[in-house]
Structures are given as C-alpha cells and as structure tokens.
Amino acid sequence: MEDQIFLVDCGEGTQMQMAKYKIRRSKINYIFISHLHGDHYFGLVGLLTSMGLLGRTQELHIFAPPNLEDIIGLQLKVADIQLSYPLYFHPLTEEGVIVREMKFEISCFPVYHRIECWGFRFREVRPLRRVNPEKARQHEIPSSFFDRLKWGESYLRKDGVLVDNQLVTEPATKPRSYAYTADTLFDQRVADHVKGVDLLYHETTYLKDLEEQAVKRFHSTTVQAATIASIAGVQRLIIGHFSSKYEKLLAFEQEARDIFPNTDLAIEGVTYKI
Amino acid sequence: MEDQIFLVDCGEGTQMQMAKYKIRRSKINYIFISHLHGDHYFGLVGLLTSMGLLGRTQELHIFAPPNLEDIIGLQLKVADIQLSYPLYFHPLTEEGVIVREMKFEISCFPVYHRIECWGFRFREVRPLRRVNPEKARQHEIPSSFFDRLKWGESYLRKDGVLVDNQLVTEPATKPRSYAYTADTLFDQRVADHVKGVDLLYHETTYLKDLEEQAVKRFHSTTVQAATIASIAGVQRLIIGHFSSKYEKLLAFEQEARDIFPNTDLAIEGVTYKI
Numbered sequence: 001m002e003d004q005i006f007l008v009d010c011g012e013g014t015q016m017q018m019a020k021y022k023i024r025r026s027k028i029n030y031i032f033i034s035h036l037h038g039d040h041y042f043g044l045v046g047l048l049t050s051m052g053l054l055g056r057t058q059e060l061h062i063f064a065p066p067n068l069e070d071i072i073g074l075q076l077k078v079a080d081i082q083l084s085y086p087l088y089f090h091p092l093t094e095e096g097v098i099v100r101e102m103k104f105e106i107s108c109f110p111v112y113h114r115i116e117c118w119g120f121r122f123r124e125v126r127p128l129r130r131v132n133p134e135k136a137r138q139h140e141i142p143s144s145f146f147d148r149l150k151w152g153e154s155y156l157r158k159d160g161v162l163v164d165n166q167l168v169t170e171p172a173t174k175p176r177s178y179a180y181t182a183d184t185l186f187d188q189r190v191a192d193h194v195k196g197v198d199l200l201y202h203e204t205t206y207l208k209d210l211e212e213q214a215v216k217r218f219h220s221t222t223v224q225a226a227t228i229a230s231i232a233g234v235q236r237l238i239i240g241h242f243s244s245k246y247e248k249l250l251a252f253e254q255e256a257r258d259i260f261p262n263t264d265l266a267i268e269g270v271t272y273k274i
Numbered sequence: 275m276e277d278q279i280f281l282v283d284c285g286e287g288t289q290m291q292m293a294k295y296k297i298r299r300s301k302i303n304y305i306f307i308s309h310l311h312g313d314h315y316f317g318l319v320g321l322l323t324s325m326g327l328l329g330r331t332q333e334l335h336i337f338a339p340p341n342l343e344d345i346i347g348l349q350l351k352v353a354d355i356q357l358s359y360p361l362y363f364h365p366l367t368e369e370g371v372i373v374r375e376m377k378f379e380i381s382c383f384p385v386y387h388r389i390e391c392w393g394f395r396f397r398e399v400r401p402l403r404r405v406n407p408e409k410a411r412q413h414e415i416p417s418s419f420f421d422r423l424k425w426g427e428s429y430l431r432k433d434g435v436l437v438d439n440q441l442v443t444e445p446a447t448k449p450r451s452y453a454y455t456a457d458t459l460f461d462q463r464v465a466d467h468v469k470g471v472d473l474l475y476h477e478t479t480y481l482k483d484l485e486e487q488a489v490k491r492f493h494s495t496t497v498q499a500a501t502i503a504s505i506a507g508v509q510r511l512i513i514g515h516f517s518s519k520y521e522k523l524l525a526f527e528q529e530a531r532d533i534f535p536n537t538d539l540a541i542e543g544v545t546y547k548i
C-alpha cells in the first residue's frame with residue numbers, strides 16, 4: 001500500500017523468495033503472523049536477523065500469537081545478537097483494531113484451526129481520489145505528483161498558481177479493503193469478519209470431495225471457501241494453501257468458480273491488485 | 275558414507291536444497307550443529323517437522339550446543355506437534371568421541387568463534403578393502419556383492435564353494451577421514467584436532483588483506499585456512515563460507531593454493547569424494 005509493504009505470515013525461505021521477486025525488505029514496517037505452525041513462521045527469525053545484518057534502523061512491529069516473542073527472544077539470546085533496530089512484539093489476544101494509521105487501519109479476528117489462529121483485515125481509512133491525467137497535464141502538473149493528488153493534495157506551480165485538487169481529480173468510490181483468513185475450518189463467523197471486502201484470501205487445502213478430511217485437519221475445501229466469499233459478499237476471492245498431494249490446480253479453480261465466479265488461484269510470484 | 279548421510283549444520287532452506295539435489299532425508303540418522311548462529315541452524319526445525327509429516331519412524335540423533343534443545347522443544351510445543359519418530363538431543367559439552375559405530379567414529383572439538391562453536395571429525399574405523407574386479411569375476415562373484423567384499427566378507431557360491439575374501443581383495447591403505455571446522459578464528463589448536471585427515475573443510479570468510487576484520491569477527495582468511503591445512507598435514511582442503519560482499523571467488527582459490535596447493539572451493543551442489 002503506497003510505499004508500505006505488509007508481510008502476512010513468513011514460512012521458511014521467505015527472505016530468499018523476497019530477493020528473487022525483488023521485494024524490498026526495508027519497506028516492511030509491519031509483520032503479521034497468523035499462527036505458530038512452521039509453514040507460517042519458520043522464515044521469520046532469518047528475516048529479522050538479516051534485516052539487522054543489513055543495518056536496518058527503523059522500527060519493526062510484529063503482531064503474532066504471544067509465544068512467538070519467547071521463541072524469537074531465545075534465538076537472539078543464544079546467538080548473542082543485538083538487533084540494530086527497535087523490534088516491537090504485539091501479542092494477539094482479542095479481536096479488534098491492531099494498527100490505526102492516518103491512511104489505513106488493520107484488524108485481527110479469530111479463525112478456527114488446530115491451534116490458536118488469527119485472520120487479518122486491512123482497509124483504507126481515506127479512499128484515494130482518481131487522477132484525470134489529461135486535466136492534470138493541462139494544469140502543468142508533473143506525473144511524479146500524481147500519487148499526492150490521489151491523497152487530495154493541491155499542486156503549487158512554480159509560477160505561484162495553486163491548482164486545486166478537485167480541478168484534476170474525481171472522488172474515489174469507496175476505500176479498498178483486503179482480508180486474509182489464514183488456516184481455518186469452514187465457519188460462518190469468518191464471513192462476518194470479512195463482510196464486503198474487495199479481496200478475500202481464503203485457504204482451500206482440499207477439493208470438495210475431501211470435506212471430511214478438511215474437518216479432521218482443521219482446513220477448508222474449495223466449496224467451503226467459495227461459500228464464505230459468497231455469504232460475505234466480497235468482490236473477489238483468491239484461494240491458496242493447496243495440499244501438496246495435488247499435482248494440478250485447475251480443479252480448484254473450477255470447483256470454487258461454480259459457487260463464486262470471481263475466484264482466482266494464488267500462484268507464486270503473481271501480484272493481485274486491489 | 276555407505277548408505278548413511280551425515281548432515282553437518284542446517285541453514286534456512288536446507289530442506290529445499292536437499293529436494294533440489296535429490297538428497298534423501300530418510301538416510302539421515304545423525305545431524306551435527308556447530309553453533310547457534312542462524313546460518314547454521316535456522317533450517318533445522320523445518321527439516322525435523324517435515325520428516326514427521328512424511329511419517330518417519332526411525333531414530334534421529336542431533337548433536338548440538340545445549341540451548342538448541344530448548345529452542346526446538348518450544349517450537350514443537352507451541353505448534354502442538356508430536357513427532358512420528360524418536361528424536362534424541364545430545365548436548366555438546368566437551369571434546370571427544372560422540373558417535374562410535376562399527377564402521378565409523380565421530381568426534382567433536384572446540385573451535386574459536388564469537389559464541390560456543392564445535393568442529394567435527396569423521397573417521398572410518400575399519401578401512402575398506404579394495405576389490406580386484408577381474409579376480410572376483412574369475413571366481414563368479416556378482417558385482418552386487420562387491421560392497422560386502424570391501425568390508426571383508428567372503429562369498430558363498432551357489433555351488434557351495436566359499437571364495438575367501440583375501441583371494442579377490444587387497445588390504446586398504448588407511449581408513450578415510452574428514453574434518454569440518456565450522457566458523458573459527460585462526461588458531462593452531464584447530465590443526466591439532468584435524469591432523470592428517472584426508473579432507474579438511476575450513477572457513478575462509480575473507481581474503482588475506484582483511485585479516486584484521488577476520489580477527490574482529492571471529493573468522494579466518496584464505497592464508498589462515500591454508501596454513502592450518504599445511505600445519506595439520508591434511509591431504510586436501512575445501513574452503514567456504516565466503517563473505518557475501520565478494521562477487522568472484524577466484525582470488526580465494528589462488529591465495530589458498532599459494533600456501534596449500536591441493537585446495538578447492540566449496541561450491542553449491544558439488545560432491546567432493548574422499
């Protein structure tokens with residue numbers, strides 16, 4: 001969002017993947033960990049120590065189940081590492097707003113997995129205005145200023161003329177929002193927490209024929225994820241966390257689209273815009 | 275060694291690299307961790323839990339500084355994971371033999387890093403005999419039996435004739451040995467611990483001009499590693515752990531070979547036979 005990157009969960013090798021896809025670690029100020037199964041956090045301590053080795057100085061905030069602080073603390077202690085930057089742990093204990101900034105707000109909510117597990121909802125507080133590039137050019141506003149126009153700023157030209165923001169932008173329709181539901185059983189309460197978001201990520205570990213296995217292992221099927229999206233009235237659904245036993249993913253897309261047509265697969269390296 | 279794999283240190287992403295190079299996890303029964311800096315063990319907990327998910331049942335033995343048991347124990351506990359196999363931690367506390375098997379023996383010895391750090395020495399107890407393939411064929415011994423000939427067994431033919439091992443093999447010259455010295459300052463005591471091994475791995479984080487930095491950071495230079503190899507009278511030296519600030523590695527090879535000619539670089543994915 002703007003020049004912020006929010007990192008949600010951090011499995012082993014995340015820092016290598018970030019290097020591969022040229023994602024800049026220095027833009028991460030908030031990290032959210034849904035639960036303490038290894039595929040969701042074993043890469044965190046490596047990322048944190050690498051940030052230190054690279055000389056990071058700005059604050060980093062981690063929102064996670066309480067035990068994570070002990071695990072990371074112990075690992076830093078035995079390695080005799082003093083991080084070069086202030087690291088703040090925020091234990092997740094109850095649902096509600098966990099970050100409130102001028103431009104965005106982030107909340108957590110419980111989901112239903114084998115161990116304590118949290119989902120996260122991100123929403124813009126102030127919607128972005130839409131720039132009319134033609135009008136902006138007529139008023140001699142350089143494109144490097146367009147991002148600030150989106151946030152409602154007016155432009156002061158070198159000749160002293162103030163170009164009012166409303167002359168070159170249109171109001172945005174509504175603030176954008178995104179929800180990530182981590183690993184979870186099918187539970188209608190999840191739909192309440194993600195109601196009306198623009199983009200919903202929901203796990204679908206199994207195809208619909210393995211619903212029984214999904215229940216047993218505290219995961220969801222295609223049909224269940226699509227049903228949550230449908231009940232919650234979201235704009236778009238991204239599904240992921242496919243069991244490694246499936247070689248092809250086409251059936252996931254088909255089964256989910258039967259119930260919620262605007263569904264796509266979460267594919268490594270792909271960017272999904274909101 | 276034979277059908278055993280010894281894993282020495284386990285940085286983040288080791289299990290992915292093992293998959294890439296088709297190294298079978300099931301052949302690992304012993305893991306050795308030199309010290310608790312992340313690049314030497316952050317991949318361990320992921321490997322251990324993956325082995326569990328794959329249904330491993332045979333014992334696994336880990337030799338490591340004592341604190342590792344707390345770290346892994348805490349991570350398994352918060353994830354509510356019961357491994358499917360018996361896992362034994364053996365804390366390293368003093369130098370000496372840590373594994374004594376019929377065919378091999380493994381020892382640990384202290385090296386000199388910023389935190390407690392151990393090197394490991396592997397040696398065959400009973401040297402392999404050399405098979406004379408021509409003579410073996412004359413006695414109608416199938417090549418599938420050659421491995422057992424190396425270990426001194428005689429061959430009982432289907433016609434009831436026992437072919438004495440000494441008829442078709444020659445004695446081995448000496449048992450093979452390997453030493454891994456982990457991360458360490460230049461210290462002549464290391465040479466005492468690795469005296470005469472067939473293959474020595476020694477770190478060379480820096481080129482020779484950065485000796486001062488090497489001392490400050492408890493690492494070694496090319497010249498220092500080659501000097502240890504030379505004093506210890508080893509057969510061959512492999513150097514690695516190059517600082518990431520160097521883009522090309524040719525100078526490492528050249529500087530080390532000036533002092534110890536039989537030196538090679540440790541390159542990802544390459545097998546070095548002893």
